[in-house]
Amino acid sequence: MSERDLIEALARLAEPVVPAEDPYGRLMRRRRSGRRRKAVGGLGAVVTALLAGIVLGPLGPAMTADPPPGFVDPSASPIGEHYRSEPITPWIRKLIESPTRGSLAADLAFIGDLAARLRQRDVTVVPDGTVKILFAGDLGTARLVVAARYDTGQQVGIALFDERGASPEQLANAGTGQRDNGSMMSVYPLSPYVGVSFANTAVAWGAEVDLALVPAGCRIAVAPITGPRTWRDEPGGDVAIDFAPTRLHRVTCDGKVRHLGLAGSGGLGRYNVRTLSEEEVTAAVSAARGDVDPDKAARQLRVEGSGSGLIGPPRLLYMGRLPGASADEPGFSLFVAPQVGGIWRVEQVTEEAGFGFRTDADLGRADAVIVADPQRFQPTAGERRVLVIAPREAAEVQVLAAGGRVTSAFALVDGIGTVPYSGKGEVRLRAVDAAGAVVGTGTGPLRAYDGSLEQELITWD
Numbered sequence: 001m002s003e004r005d006l007i008e009a010l011a012r013l014a015e016p017v018v019p020a021e022d023p024y025g026r027l028m029r030r031r032r033s034g035r036r037r038k039a040v041g042g043l044g045a046v047v048t049a050l051l052a053g054i055v056l057g058p059l060g061p062a063m064t065a066d067p068p069p070g071f072v073d074p075s076a077s078p079i080g081e082h083y084r085s086e087p088i089t090p091w092i093r094k095l096i097e098s099p100t101r102g103s104l105a106a107d108l109a110f111i112g113d114l115a116a117r118l119r120q121r122d123v124t125v126v127p128d129g130t131v132k133i134l135f136a137g138d139l140g141t142a143r144l145v146v147a148a149r150y151d152t153g154q155q156v157g158i159a160l161f162d163e164r165g166a167s168p169e170q171l172a173n174a175g176t177g178q179r180d181n182g183s184m185m186s187v188y189p190l191s192p193y194v195g196v197s198f199a200n201t202a203v204a205w206g207a208e209v210d211l212a213l214v215p216a217g218c219r220i221a222v223a224p225i226t227g228p229r230t231w232r233d234e235p236g237g238d239v240a241i242d243f244a245p246t247r248l249h250r251v252t253c254d255g256k257v258r259h260l261g262l263a264g265s266g267g268l269g270r271y272n273v274r275t276l277s278e279e280e281v282t283a284a285v286s287a288a289r290g291d292v293d294p295d296k297a298a299r300q301l302r303v304e305g306s307g308s309g310l311i312g313p314p315r316l317l318y319m320g321r322l323p324g325a326s327a328d329e330p331g332f333s334l335f336v337a338p339q340v341g342g343i344w345r346v347e348q349v350t351e352e353a354g355f356g357f358r359t360d361a362d363l364g365r366a367d368a369v370i371v372a373d374p375q376r377f378q379p380t381a382g383e384r385r386v387l388v389i390a391p392r393e394a395a396e397v398q399v400l401a402a403g404g405r406v407t408s409a410f411a412l413v414d415g416i417g418t419v420p421y422s423g424k425g426e427v428r429l430r431a432v433d434a435a436g437a438v439v440g441t442g443t444g445p446l447r448a449y450d451g452s453l454e455q456e457l458i459t460w461d
Contacts, residue, residue: 085125085154086189091215091258091460092155095134095192096148098216101239102137110168111136117172118147118158123187125149125156134194135213138164139241141205145171146196146213146268157190159268161198163205182206188267192460193251193259195243197269206272210264212240218253222263224341226360226449245309246341246358248453260458276305280313289389289416291320297333300349304335310345312338317389322374323418324385332374334387336363346446348374360449361442367391369429371444373421385418386427391439394431406430421445 088096104110111133119131126149135146145160160174162183175185182203186196194213200206214220220234225246234240240249243263251259276284285297297316304314314337321331335347344363347356363370370389388397392415399408399419410419412431421427431440 083123083125083156083187084189085156087153088150088155089192089460091192092190094215094217095190095194095213096132096150096155098134098238100133100136101213101236102135102144104136104138105133114145114168114171115147117168118149121158121172123149123156123158125187126151126154129154129156131158135196135211135239139209139211140164140207142198142207142209143171144196144198144209144211146194146211148190155190157186157188157194157268159186159188159196159198160184161186161200161206161209161270182272184270184272186268186270191267193249193261193265194268195264197243197264198271200270200272201274202272210241210243212243212249212264214238214251214259215253218251218258221250221252223248223250225262225453226341226343244340246339246343257458258460260456262453273306273310276302276313280305284313284316288316288319289392289414290318291331292316293319300333300335304337304347304349309339310337311340314345314347317370318372318387318416322385322387323413323416334372334389336370338364343449348372357446357448359446361446367431367440369394369397369431369440369442369444371419371427371429371442371446373445384421384423386421386445388412388417388419388429388431390415390417390429390431390442393433394439395434396432398430398432400428400430 099105100111114136115131115133119129129149129151132148132150133145134148135144137144141164143160143162143164143166145158147158147160149156149158160171160183162171162174162179163181166174166183170179170183173179174183182200182205184198184200186198192215194211196211196213197208198206199208212220216238218238220236220238220240221231222234222240222243223229223231225248229248231250240263243249245262245264247263249259249261249263250257281298281301284301285292285294288297297319301314301316314335316333316335318334319331321329330350333349335349337345337347339345339358342362343358343360345356345358346363347354361370362368369391372387372389374387375384388410390397390412394412394415396409397412397417397419398406399410401407408419410417415431419427419429426443426445428443429441430438433439
């Protein structure tokens with residue numbers, strides 16, 4: 001995507017939007033915005049964030065006579081980032097005072113040299129602070145370091161991602177022109193639960209590494225979000241390596257649950273993911289249905305493909321207005337992309353914003369009937385209808401009641417159509433071809449896979 005494309009996309013997306021009502025969407029907005037920053041530039045990251053369902057406020061903090069505590073004018077930063085610090089709480093102090101962890105923790109010369117070098121690195125916040133290395137070790141082909149920079153009242157976290165075997169000098173220069181090898185640095189305030197995730201698919205050694213840290217003496221347990229909630233303790237106790245966003249982390253300290261949330265929600269990390277090939281973009285555009293604008297679709301696909309955690313390229317399922325909608329009703333694009341654990345990311349992109357969530361519905365089935373509800377975010381007058389995307393050979397979609405009884409039926413064109421929706425519960429659908437043979441089934445509209453999770457969240461007191 002060219003710079004001009006990004007600017008135009010940002011202009012379209014910068015209008016006020018209505019946040020998604022989905023509980024998972026609200027949950028994701030609770031996560032620290034620094035968690036999944038794309039490493040290839042701030043403008044692209046803002047666009048990606050909007051399209052990923054993170055509803056942002058004004059683009060950049062308004063400069064007033066009294067800026068927020070810890071805010072740094074990016075023009076004063078040698079790296080051009082909005083770094084900030086936060087107060088040291090009792091639990092963060094426990095984290096900082098915990099022993100250094102990782103495979104390099106026992107190398108005191110290495111740890112001391114690195115801490116001294118990081119203290120000299122200008123990250124614009126807590127300028128005279130002490131540096132404590134919280135984690136240092138090799139994970140696969142990469143070397144990962146997590147450090148705290150702090151003084152008597154403020155703290156900020158620093159995470160470094162470099163090649164396995166990188167020296168203290170090389171790590172201290174990670175992400176700069178002096179170390180232009182695909183290494184990265186992330187700066188963000190620490191929380192007692194620190195989630196760190198890095199990947200740079202543009203370099204051979206830059207496979208994803210994931211880490212979670214909590215204060216010494218606490219224990220991390222892991223459970224899947226979907227299916228039975230069965231907890232198991234992490235072997236590392238207060239360290240978890242290779243977390244997944246489709247899992248939960250529960251942190252227990254002194255016999256009390258102090259934290260329950262999505263794995264990796266602690267703030268530090270960067271991604272620089274492989275761009276989609278022209279062949280992948282062309283295939284996705286050609287497979288889409290609706291009123292497809294090829295150039296616009298290609299631009300949107302490249303943005304969607306820049307997200308992290310995907311195990312395959314995104315698919316553009318539909319572009320345009322709802323079938324039968326009036327010319328003044330807004331259009332939208334519907335993307336899905338596969339992630340680990342059978343989870344699919346769903347993104348609905350309008351001219352003004354993007355909304356996203358994850359679902360455990362099997363959207364990769366050849367006979368899947370997918371139901372999307374664009375009016376959930378764009379209410380319109382009159383009867384509420386939802387989009388039906390069935391196999392192309394489907395000529396009709398049937399709405400089923402309990403026991404499989406057909407209550408109504410609606411024609412499809414190229415497997416596309418709509419059915420009425422009350423806004424409550426699910427509709428159960430069956431698609432048939434012109435001869436009456438069943439070619440697909442599904443329920444909808446698509447929803448997040450665990451909307452109840454938000455009510456369960458526990459945060460540090």
